[in-house]
Amino acid sequence: MAEFEKRLACVIEADGSVNRGYLISGCRFDGTNEYVIRWEVPLQGEAKTNFAGTVGSALTEPVEPGLITVGLDDDPHQMVVRTYAPDGTPAPRSFHIACFRDR
Secondary structure, eight states: OOOOOOEEEEEEOTTSOEEEEESEEEEEEOSSSEEEEEESSOSSSSOEEEEEEEEOOSSSSOOOOOEEEEEEOSSTTEEEEEEEOTTSOBOOOOEEEEEEEEO
């Protein structure tokens, strides 16, 4: 049996490209502000997952201010991230996600 993974992390570019990450399978971007991130391990079920997200640069580009929301999906391997401009208008933003898992 594989060892229980206690952390997952990724950096997603504003266009939905995966810049880097640990145990991320991919990201689907709706073209506006919704990103569905798929992980190689489930976030629900055996695992209890907490997460933190922040708008931030993928590499060295300037960071535009913004807001981020993170939620679980019906699929236990996925989470949904939405990004916004400071006024609450949907807007694409690069971001960082960290997931902390326990049993």
